[in-house]
Amino acid sequence: MKVFKFGGASVKDADGIKNVYSVLQQVGHEDVLVVISAMGKTTNAFEVVIKNYFDKSAELQASIQEVKKYHNQILMDLFDDEKHAVFAAVTKIFTDLESFLKNNKSPNYNFVYDQVVSLGEVISTCIVSHYFNHVGLKNQWLDVRELIKTDNTYRDAIVDWESTQKNITKSVKKKTLNITQGFLGSDENNFTTTLGREGSDYTAAIFAYCLNAESVTIWKDVPGVLNADPRYFENAILLNQISYREAIELAFYGATVIHPKTLQPLQKKEIPLFVKSFVNPLLPGTSVSKGADLEPHSPCFIVKKNQLLISLSSLDFSFIMEENISEIFMLLHKFKIKVTLIQNTAISFSVCVEDKFGNFAELKSVLSKKFHVTYNDNVSLYTIRHFNEKSGDAVAKNKVVLVRQVSRETLQLVTKEA
Numbered sequence: 001m002k003v004f005k006f007g008g009a010s011v012k013d014a015d016g017i018k019n020v021y022s023v024l025q026q027v028g029h030e031d032v033l034v035v036i037s038a039m040g041k042t043t044n045a046f047e048v049v050i051k052n053y054f055d056k057s058a059e060l061q062a063s064i065q066e067v068k069k070y071h072n073q074i075l076m077d078l079f080d081d082e083k084h085a086v087f088a089a090v091t092k093i094f095t096d097l098e099s100f101l102k103n104n105k106s107p108n109y110n111f112v113y114d115q116v117v118s119l120g121e122v123i124s125t126c127i128v129s130h131y132f133n134h135v136g137l138k139n140q141w142l143d144v145r146e147l148i149k150t151d152n153t154y155r156d157a158i159v160d161w162e163s164t165q166k167n168i169t170k171s172v173k174k175k176t177l178n179i180t181q182g183f184l185g186s187d188e189n190n191f192t193t194t195l196g197r198e199g200s201d202y203t204a205a206i207f208a209y210c211l212n213a214e215s216v217t218i219w220k221d222v223p224g225v226l227n228a229d230p231r232y233f234e235n236a237i238l239l240n241q242i243s244y245r246e247a248i249e250l251a252f253y254g255a256t257v258i259h260p261k262t263l264q265p266l267q268k269k270e271i272p273l274f275v276k277s278f279v280n281p282l283l284p285g286t287s288v289s290k291g292a293d294l295e296p297h298s299p300c301f302i303v304k305k306n307q308l309l310i311s312l313s314s315l316d317f318s319f320i321m322e323e324n325i326s327e328i329f330m331l332l333h334k335f336k337i338k339v340t341l342i343q344n345t346a347i348s349f350s351v352c353v354e355d356k357f358g359n360f361a362e363l364k365s366v367l368s369k370k371f372h373v374t375y376n377d378n379v380s381l382y383t384i385r386h387f388n389e390k391s392g393d394a395v396a397k398n399k400v401v402l403v404r405q406v407s408r409e410t411l412q413l414v415t416k417e418a
Contacts, residue, residue, distance in 0.1 A: 001031050001032065001033060001172075001174060001211050001213050001214060002028075002031065002032050002033075002213060002214050002215050002216075002217065003032075003033050003034075003035065003204050003207050003208045003211070003213045003215070003216045003217070004024075004032060004033070004034045004035070004204075004216075004217050004219060005034075005035040005036075005037075005182060005200055005201060005203070005204040005216070005217070005218045005219065006020055006034065006035070006036050006037065006219050006278065007037045007200060007218075007219070007220065008037040008038055008039055008040050008041070008042065008043070008124075009040070009220075009221050010219055010220075010221070010278045011036060011037070011039050011040075011124055011128060012039055012040035012041075013039075013040070013074060013077070014074050014077030014078045016039075017074070017078060017127070017128055017131055018078075019278060019279075020128065020219075020278065021131070021132060021135060021137060023219065023278055023281045024137070024177070026281050026282060027281055027282070029137065029177045030175060030176070030177070031174055031175050031176070032177050032178070033172060033177075033178040033179075033180065033207055033211070033213075034177065034178065034179050034180070035180055035181070035182045035200055035203050035204045035207065036121070036124050036125050036128055036179065036180075036181065036182060036200075037120075037121060037124065037182045037183065037200045038117075038120025038121050038123070038124050038183075039070075039071070039074065039120065039123070039124045039127075040070070042067065042070070042071075042120035042123070042124070043117055043120050045063070045066060045067045045070070045120075046067060046116050046117045046119065046120055047113075047117065048063045048066075049063045049064055049067065049116060050109075050112060050113055050116050050117070053101055053112065053116075054109065054112075060101075064094070064097070064098070067094075068094055071090060071123055071127070072090075074127060075087060075090065075127065078127070078131050078134075079130075079131070079134065084130070084134070085130065086126065086127060086130035086131075086134075089126050089130070090123055090126060090127065093119055093122055093123055093126065096119075097116065097119055100115055100116070101116075108154070110154035110155045111154045111191070113154065113155055113194075114154045114155060114191070114192050114193050114194045115191065115192050117194065118145075118181075118183070118184050118192045118194060121144075121181035121182060121183055121184055121200075122143075122181060122184075124181070125141060125179050125180060125181050126141070128179060129141040129179045132177070132179070137177065138176070138177070139176070139177040139178065139179050140173050140176055140177070140178045140179070141179050141180070142171060142172070142178055142179065142180040143180070143181075144180045144181045144182075144184050144185065144203065145181075145184055145185060145186040145190070145192055146167065146171070146186070147164065147167040147168050147171055147180070148164050148167070148168075148184070148185035148186070148195075148203065148206060149163040149164050149167065149185060149186060149187070149188070150185040150186065150187055150193045150195070151187060151193075152187040152188070152189075152191070152193065153193070154193055154194070155193075155194055155196060156194075156195070156196035157185055157187070157193035157194065157195055157196070159185065159195075159206060164185075164206065164210060165210045168206075168207060168210040168211060169210060169211070172207070172211060180203075180207075181203070182199060182200025182201070182202075182203040182204065183195055183199035183200045183203060184199075184203070196261075197259060198258070198259035198261070198262060201218060201258060201259060201262040202259065202261050202262045204216050204218065204262070205261075205262045205263070205264075205265045205266050206265060208265070208266060208269075208271050209265035209266070209268065209269055209271070212269065212271075213271055214271075215271060215272045215273070215274060216266060216271060216272075216273045216274070217273075217274040217275075217276055217285075218258070218273070218274070218275050218276070219276055219277070219278040219281070220275060220276070220277060220278065221277065221278065221279060222277060223238050223276075223277045223280065223283060223285060224238050224239065224240075224275045224276060224277070224283075224284075224285035224286030225238070225239045225242065225247075225257050225258075225275050225286040225288075226238060226239065227239055227298055227299065227300045227301065228300065228301035228302075229255075229256070229301075229302075229303065232301075232303050233301050233303075237296070237298060238286065239286050239294065239295070239296070239300075240284070240286060240287070240295045240296065241286065241287045241288070241289070241292045241293070241294070241295045242286065242287075242288055242292060242294050242295075243288070243289065243290065243291055243292045243293070243294070244263050244266070244267040244288060244289065244290060246294055246385075247263055247288050248260045248263055249385060250300060250302065250385060251263075253302045253383040253385070253410070253412075254302050254303075254304045254340065254381070254383065255300070255302045258273065258275070258288065263288070266288075267290070270289070270290050272287055272288065272289040273287070273288040273289070274286065274287050274288070275288070294386065297386065298386065299384050299385065299386050299387050299388060299391040300384070300385040300386060301382070301383075301384055301391070301395070302382070302383040302384075302385075303380055303381070303382050303383075304340060304354065304380065304381045304383075305380050306354075306378060306380075307340060307352050307353065307354055307378075307379050307380060307381050307414070308352070308353050308354070308355050308360060308375060308376070308377050308378075308379065309350065309351075309352050309353075309375060309376040309379050309402055309403065309414050310350065310351050310352075310353060310360075310364075310373065310374075310375045311348060311349070311350045311373070311374045311375065312328065312348065312349045312350070312367060312371040312372070312373055313347055313348040313349075313371060313372045314347055314370075314371060314372070315370070315371065315372055317347055318347070319346050319347060320344060320346070320347060320348065320349045324349070324370075325344070325349065327370075328349065328351075328367070331363060331366060331367065332351070332353065332363070335357075335359040335360075335362060335363040336356070336357045336359060337353045337354070337355050337356075337357075337359060337360065337363060338353060338354040338356065339351050339352070339353050340352045340353060340354055340381050341381060341403065341405065341412055341414065343403055343405060350403065352379070352381050352403065352414050360375075376402060376416060378416075379402060379414050379415060379416050380399075380414070380415050380416075381412065381413070381414050382395045382412065382413045382414075382415060383410060383411070383412050384410065384411045384412075385409060385410055386409060387409075387410065387411040391411075392411050392413075395413060395415075396413060396415070398417075398418050399413075399415040399416065399417060399418055400415060400416045400417070400418050401413050401414070401415050402414045402415060402416060
């Protein structure tokens with residue numbers, strides 16, 4: 001069996017759904033499980049619904065109507081007859097949403113988030129499954145919430161592999177097309193959970209692992225994995241193949257290649273991963289597999305914007321030792337500030353961090369009791385894997401380099417615009 005994953009961009013409108021059908025016709029759909037994300041920017045739209053719900057905003061109903069309107073337009077573009085069963089099925093999902101919002105008693109934002117945002121994937125797969133049946137491509141729709149079981153860590157749930165293995169083995173039909181949702185699972189009380197960052201890719205890997213799949217293919221609007229983000233770097237090139245290890249290294253440094261948690265179950269069973277274009281599905285794309293050399297062997301560029309460079313030194317010029325560093329990391333963890341680079345000397349300690357939750361001011365107040373604290377905000381962290389002198393000079397050009405850190409394979413630069 002093969003596992004395919006299609007993201008939100010591939011099913012953002014009726015033409016996109018028709019193109020997914022075309023892709024399956026070209027590459028084959030027998031003995032395939034397809035994981036599909038919410039359509040377009042539906043997750044963002046549901047986040048607005050949640051915000052309005054907690055703010056008790058008068059805009060709540062209007063925000064729900066926006067999501068309804070978007071999906072209804074796709075339905076109208078795909079189906080000639082408004083009496084088609086899919087219209088009633090989608091209407092019921094929205095009815096259930098409004099019932100949940102009316103009756104929910106939990107003040108837990110993360111719990112509510114998972115119950116609401118998850119409906120994007122449910123609606124998406126409902127529409128796609130009905131459309132495929134409508135045009136003669138018979139398929140089995142699976143509710144992934146009945147298959148992938150997790151703990152109750154809402155928004156970042158941990159998979160119960162034993163229960164999930166049993167459910168998937170029992171429910172997925174071989175020699176047919178199966179369609180299910182990405183990103184979702186459920187806890188022991190059958191409340192919906194979500195799997196965190198890159199959850200849909202992870203879902204594909206979970207199914208592949210449990211089914212001993214032949215391969216996983218992630219279909220994107222790019223030709224495969226590139227050596228740089230073309231939004232920030234000129235002349236990005238396609239990587240024909242990379243190893244699991246290299247992909248994990250790139251992801252660790254911030255590349256939006258494939259999240260390590262997606263690669264880990266695939267690596268355990270040596271299941272190859274392909275990243276291909278849903279625009280040109282017959283092109284080879286990029287393969288990720290065990291021990292595959294980086295091909296072509298070239299520098300790979302990663303940039304993380306809007307970072308914060310914090311420098312700490314002891315108030316009495318004493319050494320910063322393990323005890324101090326341990327305390328600093330405990331505080332960084334407490335304030336949910338992610339470290340992206342570390343550099344230290346005898347009496348100073350610098351970290352480049354990502355302050356996603358805006359907690360730095362509070363952290364600085366605590367650190368200032370023990371350390372002299374200086375910082376640079378809005379800095380960029382550049383990482384070059386397999387760097388050479390030319391690539392390093394190109395990144396540093398017209399920038400102020402605040403930190404330069406070099407290892408055998410990797411060059412990292414913290415910079416500010418000159």
